[in-house]
Amino acid sequence: xxxxxxxxxxxxxxxxxxxxxxxxxxxxxxxxxxxxxxxxxxxxxxxxxxxxxxxxxxxxxxxxxxxxxxxxxxxxxxxxxxxxxxxxxxxxxxxxxxxxxxxxxxxxxxxxxxxxxxxxxxxxxxxxxxxxxxxxxxxxxxxxxxxxxxxxxxxxxxxxxxxxxxxxxxxxxxxxxxxxxxxxxxxxxxxxxxxxxxxxxxxxxxxxxxxxxxxxxxxxxxxxxxxxxxxxxxxxxxxxxxxxxxxxxxxxxxxxxxxxxxxxxxxx
Amino acid sequence: xxxxxxxxxxxxxxxxxxxxxxxxxxxxxxxxxxxxxxxxxxxxxxxxxxxxxxxxxxxxxxxxxxxxxxxxxxxxxxxxxxxxxxxxxxxxxxxxxxxxxxxxxxxxxxxxxxxxxxxxxxxxxxxxxxxxxxxxxxxxxxxxxxxxxxxxxxxxxxxxxxxxxxxxxxxxxxxxxxxxxxxxxxxxxxxxxxxxxxxxxxxxxxxxxxxxxxxxxxxxxxxxxxxxxxxxxxxxxxxxxxxxxxxxxxxxxxxxxxxxxxxxxxxxxxxxxxxxxxxxxxxxxxxxxxxxxxxxxxxxxx
Ligand SMILES: Nc1ncnc2c1ncn2[C@@H]1O[C@H](COP(=O)(O)OP(=O)(O)OP(=O)(O)O)[C@@H](O)[C@H]1O
Ligand SMILES: [Mg+2]
Numbered sequence: 001x002x003x004x005x006x007x008x009x010x011x012x013x014x015x016x017x018x019x020x021x022x023x024x025x026x027x028x029x030x031x032x033x034x035x036x037x038x039x040x041x042x043x044x045x046x047x048x049x050x051x052x053x054x055x056x057x058x059x060x061x062x063x064x065x066x067x068x069x070x071x072x073x074x075x076x077x078x079x080x081x082x083x084x085x086x087x088x089x090x091x092x093x094x095x096x097x098x099x100x101x102x103x104x105x106x107x108x109x110x111x112x113x114x115x116x117x118x119x120x121x122x123x124x125x126x127x128x129x130x131x132x133x134x135x136x137x138x139x140x141x142x143x144x145x146x147x148x149x150x151x152x153x154x155x156x157x158x159x160x161x162x163x164x165x166x167x168x169x170x171x172x173x174x175x176x177x178x179x180x181x182x183x184x185x186x187x188x189x190x191x192x193x194x195x196x197x198x199x200x201x202x203x204x205x206x207x208x209x210x211x212x213x214x215x216x217x218x219x220x221x222x223x224x225x226x227x228x229x230x231x232x233x234x235x236x237x238x239x240x241x242x243x244x245x246x247x248x249x250x251x252x253x254x255x256x257x258x259x260x261x262x263x264x265x266x267x268x
Numbered sequence: 269x270x271x272x273x274x275x276x277x278x279x280x281x282x283x284x285x286x287x288x289x290x291x292x293x294x295x296x297x298x299x300x301x302x303x304x305x306x307x308x309x310x311x312x313x314x315x316x317x318x319x320x321x322x323x324x325x326x327x328x329x330x331x332x333x334x335x336x337x338x339x340x341x342x343x344x345x346x347x348x349x350x351x352x353x354x355x356x357x358x359x360x361x362x363x364x365x366x367x368x369x370x371x372x373x374x375x376x377x378x379x380x381x382x383x384x385x386x387x388x389x390x391x392x393x394x395x396x397x398x399x400x401x402x403x404x405x406x407x408x409x410x411x412x413x414x415x416x417x418x419x420x421x422x423x424x425x426x427x428x429x430x431x432x433x434x435x436x437x438x439x440x441x442x443x444x445x446x447x448x449x450x451x452x453x454x455x456x457x458x459x460x461x462x463x464x465x466x467x468x469x470x471x472x473x474x475x476x477x478x479x480x481x482x483x484x485x486x487x488x489x490x491x492x493x494x495x496x497x498x499x500x501x502x503x504x505x506x507x508x509x510x511x512x513x514x515x516x517x518x519x520x521x522x523x524x525x526x527x528x529x530x531x532x533x534x535x536x537x538x539x540x541x542x543x544x545x546x547x548x549x550x551x552x553x554x555x556x557x558x559x560x561x562x563x564x565x566x567x568x569x570x
Contacts, residue, residue: 066461071379097463104461108454111477120472121462177462 016080017042017185017215018063023077025058027070032058034239036077040185040232045207045216047230047247049223051262055239056219057105060187063217064100065093082184098125101178101214103188107170109162109177114154117162117173118144122180140180148176148206168199172206186210188218192225204229223263227251235259311546318540319547328544334508334519336528336538343541345548347508351518354511355500356493358429359436363493364486367437371444371485376470387445394438398498405431405503419515423505426514431503432493440489447481448474487560491553497522521545 018040025033032055040046048056061067063079065086079086086096098121109117118141126132141158145151150172154165162173171191178186188207192200200222207216208229220226226233226247233247235258243250243259254260323343327333331344374386405427413422451474459473475482497520505517506527525542532539 064461066457069457069460094463094465097461102461104454104458106454108458110455110458110473120459120464124462124464124468124472174458181463 015042016040017082018217019080020059020062021078021080023059023062023079024075025055025062025067026074027058028072032239033062033075036239036241038234038241038244040215040217042184042215043212044231045211045218045229046232046234047226048217048219048234048236049221049226049262050236050242052221054236056236057189058239059236060102060189060217060219063185063187064097064102066097066102094125098181099183100185100187101175101181101183103171103174103178103186103191105190106194107167107174109165109170109173111161111163113159114162114165114173115141115158118177118180120177125181144176144179145173147179147210148172149202150176166199168195168202171195171199171203175203175206175210183214185215185217188216190219190221193221200225223251235262237262308550311543311550315540315543315547317535318537318544322537322540323544332508332510334524336532336541341537343537343544345521345545347510348519348521348524348545349548350510351504351508352494352520352522354425354518355428355432355504355520356490358425358514359432359493360486360490361433362430363433363436363440363489366433367440367485367489368444368482370437370441371448372470374441375445375448376466376474390438390441393434394442396435398435398496399502401431401435401499402502405499409503413515417515421505421515421517423503424515424517425504425511428500428504428518428520429514431499432496435496435499436489436492439492440485443485443488444478444482447478447485450481451477484560487556491556494553494556495522495549497526501526521549 016039018038020036020038023033023036023038024031036059038059048060050056058067062075063081063086067073075087081096082099084091084096110120112120119137122137122140123132142151142155145154150169153169154173162170165173171194175186175191191207192203195203204225207218210216211231218230230247232245233250234241235243235250235254235256237258243254243256245255250259251263254263328343328345329349330346331342332347333342333344334348335342370386370390374383374390378386406423409427409430410422413419413427455473455477456469459469464472500520501523504520504523506519506523507517508519509517511518525545528538529542532542
């Protein structure tokens with residue numbers, strides 16, 4: 001599978017990592033998504049912006065079906081991830097989630113050691129298939145932590161609880177624990193919103209480093225962040241996608257007046 | 269100046285209410301400690317004369333001859349200790365898996381009406397008086413055990429253990445469910461997003477995260493079983509005996525105190541011996557709680 005960076009201009013049908021068609025979603029009786037058609041291209045960073053309550057989180061959480069935990073959610077339409085309809089009968093949720101890593105708004109490391117956190121997904125998925133040696137685990141642990149620039153900070157306290165780390169370190173750890181199972185897609189829901197400016201910068205830089213190796217769909221409230229850290233940008237409003245295009249074009253010459261209003265800060 | 273000073277130390281109704289409330293709350297808080305200490309001191313005082321006088325420690329712990337009313341009385345409590353231990357142990361064997369399973373189901377799987385109904389039922393189970401349980405043991409389980417297992421007597425470890433297990437189940441279920449519910453949902457969500465199945469989430473995240481609470485639940489259940497008197501008295505057969513099978517009758521420490529204390533002369537050796545059993549019960553409970561505390565603390569430090 002080619003996961004290299006694509007030129008957004010010359011993308012064909014098969015080059016979408018995530019593709020939704022006519023996606024509607026209801027929380028009970030409340031409709032939160034309306035007829036969403038979204039194509040997220042492989043290997044690039046796509047950011048999702050829009051005012052509070054417009055459905056960014058909802059859309060993101062539909063892509064790995066984690067939204068169904070609520071129990072009162074209903075959807076129509078289709079979501080294709082890497083060519084598979086994830087609502088299809090023949091799709092294993094576990095395999096879908098192996099392909100799609102998710103980073104949450106608040107860092108949520110599990111209440112176990114740093115080592116166990118990083119290896120959690122790896123052990124789940126690999127142990128189902130074969131025996132994993134301790135040496136292999138150590139290697140995976142180190143390379144994952146190195147990729148998120150956390151190895152040097154935590155290498156002496158790998159067996160300490162992950163909840164003792166700073167928020168910035170926790171969020172990096174939450175990214176690190178996705179990497180061992182080699183997902184294709186990373187979904188991030190305002191990953192920096194709980195962090196201070198320095199932490200935000202560090203995590204942003206990290207996300208930028210992951211570009212090319214992963215398809216990243218990132219929700220953000222921070223327009224500057226969307227602008228400097230994404231190649232394509234999606235603007236949502238009231239449960240609909242209003243505009244989707246290359247980031248610089250969307251910011252410089254938006255097609256819709258709502259987009260322009262939002263970018264200029266008229267929605268808050 | 270004088271006016272300000274007067275205003276500064278004015279004691280109005282709010283001040284007195286505050287004071288009174290503070291004193292009341294303090295009394296409420298301290299009284300629990302006072303009562304427990306008081307009970308301990310009383311039990312110890314009543315038993316101590318006997319402990320340092322007529323008690324033969326060796327006999328107490330190694331002999332099964334509990335003959336307080338014979339002409340030549342002996343006070344061997346081994347059978348009573350084993351009786352309590354076997355009934356409680358058997359009860360926990362049945363009750364711990366049942367209760368933890370019920371708690372898991374209520375906390376992790378059941379939703380809406382099912383959940384509420386189950387919770388109410390469990391709480392109702394806790395409200396059944398122990399004499400009713402004893403009655404169930406005597407008049408329902410007793411013939412049932414005789415019929416099913418074809419044994420001469422249905423009162424014994426099996427009967428008392430099952431009854432006690434059922435009695436301890438509600439408190440264990442309730443506490444364990446609270447412990448499971450206290451695990452933040454973000455943990456479950458994180459694990460599920462990583463591709464864990466429902467079971468993997470429970471086994472690898474929820475149970476490890478709530479193990480302190482689960483342990484507390486089990487220990488409370490043990491305490492409940494240990495101290496239960498009436499139901500055990502009725503369902504155990506109340507015969508001094510070292511059990512060799514679950515169908516054997518036994519006698520519990522608590523049941524012995526309850527059935528004999530009324531017939532003793534105040535201050536007699538028999539009276540003192542019963543209080544010595546009380547001290548023993550007290551010490552064991554104390555040790556259980558202390559162990560629980562130390563274990564829980566140890567886990568927390570790690
Ligand atoms: N669990 C839920 N139950 C019912 N309605 C919900 C639930 N979660 C979100 N909604 C509603 O769905 C709509 C979309 O919410 P969503 O969280 O997706 O917005 P968002 O764009 O992520 O907002 P924000 O920028 O504040 O995070 C909102 O109107 C919200 O009130
Ligand atoms: Mg959101």
